[in-house]
Amino acid sequence: MQPDDTDRRLLRHWQSDPDLSMADLAERAGVSASVAWRRLEKMRREGVIGGVRARVNWRALGYAVQVSLRITLEKTNPRAFDEFLVAARTIPEVNELQTFLGRVDVRLSVLARDMGHYQQVYREQILSLPHIADLEALMHVAEIKNNTALPL
Known part of the structure; x- marks a missing residue:
């Protein structure tokens, strides 16, 4: 999979604030929440997103x-x-x-x-x-x- 501009916007905002709600992430990326959710799920299935981790201090x-x-x-x-x-x-x-x-x-x-x-x-x-x-x-x-x- 080659991420497009929308995927990159979603990833960029999600990387900077992984606690964003789907609605807030979608708004920042300029897409609907359903589009954001589908895109993230597709990136998970295709291995672009390998998981989410907690950073413990x-x-x-x-x-x-x-x-x-x-x-x-x-x-x-x-x-x-x-x-x-x-x-x-x-x-x-x-x-x-x-x-x-x-x-x-x-x-x-x-x-x-x-x-x-x-x-x-x-x-x-x-x-x-x-x-x-x-x-x-x-x-x-x-x-x-x-x-x-x-x-x-």
Whole structure:
């Protein structure tokens, strides 16, 4: 499916305010509520819209530390990548896991309540992950921009 201008208007307004009622979304996009609903349903069916998620403020829940770990894996074992990913997925404090092509193979984002909690997770769980050849930790200081919306 290739979204047209109406679809893009609907998506643009919905991304900026996902709590809009269908009537308000339709009004902002310049269409009727029934057209808006049909268009959104069609985009869901065709995979343009994959779901709606709640963004939880982890700091408000007592998590004060975020660390990004850049990991290079051993290249001698053909199963290293798969075995690492299976093990990393089991760590509850890992909230993001990305793979890359290049010197760094994997990036983990780890959330912890404080530095003591992070050190415990690092020592007991991260360092026990299989096939790590090199690891670099980057302490999150400030979030300057976090925009998941597409420029439609």
